[in-house]
Amino acid sequence: NEAPIIQVMGDKKKKKAAKISAEIAKLEMEMKSANKPDLKAFAKWEADLKPKASRWHVLMPSKMTASSGANLKADYDGSILVSGKTAETDDYNIAAKNKLKKITAIKIEALAYDKLTSGGPGRSGNFVLNEIELSSGKSKASFSNASSTYDQNKFEAASAIDGDSGNDSGWAVGGSLGKDHHIVVELDKPLEGEDLNLKLLQRYPNHALGRFRVLVTDSAAPSTALSSETIAILKKSPVKRSAAEKTKLIAVYSKTNPSIIAQTKKLADLKKQLGTVKPLTSVPIMRDLPKDKRRKTHIQLRGSYLSLGEEVSPGVPQVFGSLPQGSNPDRLAMAKWLVDRENPLTARVVANRFWENLFGVGLVLTSEEFGSQGERPSHPELLDWLAVEFMDRGWDVKKFLRLLVTSSAYRQKSHVSDEMAALDPDNRLVARGPRVRLSAEMIRDQALAVSGLLSSKMYGVPVRPPQPNLGLKAAFGGGTDWSTSSGEDKFRRGLYTSWRRSSPYPSMATFGAPNREVCTVRRGNTNTPLQALVTLNDPVYIEAAQALSRRMVEQKGTVANMIKHGFQLCLSRPPNEVETSRLIAFYDSTRSKYAADRKLAQEMATNPIGPVPKDVDIVELATLTVISNVLLNLDETLMKR
Known part of the structure; x- marks a missing residue:
């Protein structure tokens, strides 16, 4: 369907989606509160962070492939340049020999390169790393935390290890192209083995890495990925930091907070669950164009679209009143006008149709024609009363139908005598029940x-x-x-x-x-x-x-x-x-x-x-x-x- 559309869900799916959405909203509020750090814990984190320096070892690839068929070429420094074929999505598979006894973390550097669009590091400028998978033999690594030097809004480092390889969940650097960035991913427990296999899943259309490098460490406490901006803030004395710098540092600290990490993972899981609640179908809808883009409408002389008369504007026939005061002449105003108590038609027409459905014939016989070519109502006062009752009951169809079926008129016997059949064959006078x-x-x-x-x-x-x-x-x-x-x-x-x-x-x-x-x-x-x-x-x-x-x-x-x-x-x-x-x-x-x-x-x-x-x-x-x-x-x- 072409836009605009609305997604249509059944009652069960609506309830499920609403429940998950409520959990997401609650968790996001909790995470906002948790972003206010314990001052002692924050000071200790900052003190521990400054001297920390992990020993990172470059992984030299022994084999590299791309699902798109693109060429992956490693340079002397271990950096990998991607060229050749392009595809909407691309997964990179990298095999390498591990010289460390164990691996506690992996670092992926996204490197700028002047021959890439916008200077990289993606082939089209930006990239989206949807998921990272690391294994050695039959052992598959599980990850506990991810941090990066820069996160694009809604595409944070943690999204690259949340188990969701969908195109809307991953790490990206939009807003900071043409610069080097890196992501540090910590393992739940050390991974041992000589043969390493790394898989980088990139499912966002036309957003694949163009130049990158992979490093590993065996440090017991791998260093968090810090941007140059964050490092500059850390070098300042706490009393000399601005409010914006303090906020920036707290945001970095929050990413290392175990409770925040757990909540981030739970949030990603909930969003993944919400993504599985698929609508039954989608339905195209109509939407008013902006005022400056609305088409001009003219009277067509003798019905010919080639002979245009004066320009006309939105409105309703004057005989039926006017649009609500102060409203724009749009579809919403028309909807309000239709159900306005001053509108002489809507409630009467609807009440007559429900009467016809139950009694077989309407109070106005010509239910499709209330104008000059239609018949007059057999009981005008009754039709007026029903219309008012319908509006007073909040336009509630169930309540209105209950009113009709519990009425004495409806509950009469439908038996007809010869005299009644002769006088009123169509039961317009409602002298008997419907048949x-x-x-x-x-x-x-x-x-x-x-x-x-x-x-x-x-x-x-x-x-x-x-x-x-x-x-x-x-x-x-x-x-x-x-x-x-x-x-x-x-x-x-x-x-x-x-x-x-x-x-x-x-x-x-x-x-x-x-x-x-x-x-x-x-x-x-x-x-x-x-x-x-x-x-x-x-x-x-x-x-x-x-x-x-x-x-x-x-x-x-x-x-x-x-x-x-x-x-x-x-x-x-x-x-x-x-x-x-x-x-x-x-x-x-x-x-x-x-x-x-x-x-x-x-x-x-x-x-x-x-x-x-x-x-x-x-x-x-x-x-x-x-x-x-x-x-x-x-x-x-x-x-x-």
Whole structure:
């Protein structure tokens, strides 16, 4: 996606990221407090530092390679110059003979060179040393501390030994190019062995070392890497140091403080954990351009972009009031205007749509048109009251829906007499409860829900539930093939179904789902024989019937008990005596058919859902599958009344 974008995370990942971020913030505050040193410890550190001098030995490479194929050439003084091929990332491998019995620390000098960009020490001027690895035979060194003569902001020496080789964690010297720098890395415990192998990982694009040298020491207390500036400060008497110099020295001291070192390592670990919490996806968003870069907009005469009239500025139609006073005419101002209590439309339109969703018809019949071409509301005062209630409840949709479904109007019986049907066929006067067919998505979701198959998983990419083989491959080629999703993705809510405008999901299209070529506010209700064929034969409904039959079998007991359980699941009420007797009679006739053809029974009970549960009669299960199919096709199942 092109910028600007936002990262989208699920609830679990959001909580995890928030928890880690809180730990990072807390640790950073603790580290700031720890930067105020104990004066006695600070004085001792300074006194110990002055006479300290480690014996450093240059490592003369016996073999050098670069993952990019670049040339590494060692000079007489042990310095290594990199030339030739370049790549976005590069790892240097250096083998050398160790003349010391043990190694307590390693120093890497990044050396300036006038033939490098900006004088080096990186091939492109700067470099980022993301991670240092040192080993001898099978023994791999672990590091306890790292210090350097210069650290680029957010690319400090400690980041080169934090175990994170990602491109945003490492040591760099941006801001001080064309100068020599070095990093001193102390080992947890001495490394012994004659054959040394050093690996320098450089994963930041086009930021590799151009000239460098490697040194080792066996000193019990290796000297900290100090910049020339720090050395100059140390030479001054403490009373003659400026406030800035004291702050600089405290910062250097903090890097040698064991507690700070431990906290730095923990901080790096936490940041690494935070980096592993990846978003589900990224979504492109729109952002207003700066004022000086905004395009001028003109009236297009007769709709022609070649014939421009007067320039226009952002605003809203005067009939609907004005933007909030003192606000800039931008998207935020428009959003505030939309939900302003003085706006005559927003709350009424939204309230009407929710009413339509529940009652089947809006107080304003033309929910997509509130203008001069729309109908007047059947109950203007009620619409006004609902709009005010919606705003007073903080535009809370759940609270508003609860208000509607607990109202006396909604809880009325949906039974209609001949007289009421003649006087008010569309129930505009709300003299009875709503009686409407479920939407295309709801019909499928309901079948999956009562059968126990519906997945409650939220968010993510679109899924492809089963659909009939419509011969699309033969007609249009392989590009239109539908690869059915697996696992619980087969049974996710209709909201997540992948949609092609040229080839919409068949069962939903049959039940009147719009093709999405244009925005559809109000769906039309259709009633065709094809809809019955969908719920009888579509693979989704067959599998739902098979799953429902298995829920019925779990009841055990008599046939009547199993049928009543399935009936209750589908219709949310028990069957009456007539309904029960008819279903039992149908059960008996169907069972006789499958008892005579067990192969047919096997097909009905298992395809596509899978094997029969243990200790379940295949004939009984196939028969109950047919009963379930009938229940899922009942008018009362498909209608809300």
